[in-house]
Amino acid sequence: MKYVYYPGCSAESTARDHHMSILEVARALDIDVEELKGWTCCGSTPAHHTDKLLSLSLPAANLLKAQESGLNMVVSCAACFNRMKVANHEIRTNPDVKKQIANTLGKEYGGDVEIRHFIEILLEDIGIQRLKDAFTHSINDLKVVSYYGCLLVRPHEITKFDDPENPTSMDRLVEAMGGEALDWPHKVECCGGGFALSRPDIVIELSDSILGMAEAAGAQCIAVACPMCQVNLDLRQKDINRKKNRNYNLPIVYITQLLGLCLGISQKRLGMKKCIVSPMPVIEMLSKAV
């Protein structure tokens, strides 16, 4: 199994821990990932707010590079995953758009690259049993709510990730690690996404409702797979407590950080210290698997 890996801009800033933990988990499981050389930004929300062709050409430039490498693509960030999938879908289904993009790039991209999220690789290529065999540690009934957010699951016709209303991919991983995957109603609610800087007021409202529901479900932590969700729930938690008069103290960890811990990888290599809300309650539950 060899993939070309698209880390996305957040891997170099707010989500360095996500990036680190993915590379560590991939290495531990012999998943061969090679960073896409010279990759460029997918354009994210600002691009599709501004111009449709721009928003499709930016991901397409990377897909073209991937195609030249002859490998399929694995993406870590849910937002990049979504934009790559949307561009691929448009190119595959709309010949006019395909032509326009080719004209913009100066080279035709045929839509041949398959795009997958790292979680899909874990579940489909590796599988639960092999994961279980590889785990050296257990999270011992740690109560986890899995939060999928918007961009992995919607629109389902395009992302084709799990179930759009009740995804269970991360829940299955949590169970495999010995944790208790709690059922809860806010798996695919929106956290405010790209409004982190421009409309923190909206982020505070939406993320408050997610944290509140996680707490009501009895969660000891929230597992995420999207850098934007992580930042909104973690970095804004203090503001939410202040503005909404709450007392949340919920660690927001990447599912790959949890997996890394269970694979016996050191906290440092997984960037655990980068979490703003201390992940100690999670780490304390960890013990050698029997």
Place this chain on the structure above:
Amino acid sequence: MTLVINKGISPNNMVNSVLEISGVDINCCLQCKKCTNGCPVVTMVDTPPSEIIRQLQLNAGDDILKSDLVWMCASCETCFSRCPMKIDMAAVMDALRIMDAKKTIPARTSKVNKFNNAFLSTVKMFGRTYDIGMIAAYKIKTFNLLQDTDKFPAMIRKRKIALFPNFGADKKYIRRIFKKTSK
């Protein structure tokens, strides 16, 4: 409830412009309001998504661009995902934002649009986003220099923010893309 449609200054109906930009035909909307019921910002806005569609059907003019949802929509795609008629409401919202951004004078544009411009300017320059450059540009544009400064020390200590841009991006296509889409 009565729906008041203001035509605004543009004599053209917006529905065709929306179709042109987004490729979305809104005529088959049956006003079931599933989009509105699932919309995360619905309690914060005056005009919910289903009403935007109805206004377009009733020949709304460019006053529709002033609806608060236009710049408060989080592009979560819940509306599109649940619509029984497969109307891509999120793409309709993109079309309305694109039209509004073209129309409004830069200084008066929404904070979200200012952020978008700051974000894209760093992508244009470096091929990837560069947080500090983007935040600086955004803060200058919004005259809000102090927003979130309390978070910087921890973010810098935890290396959650890159102090310098990354020069590893291959800018060959980036240059062409920005030139061809003239952004």
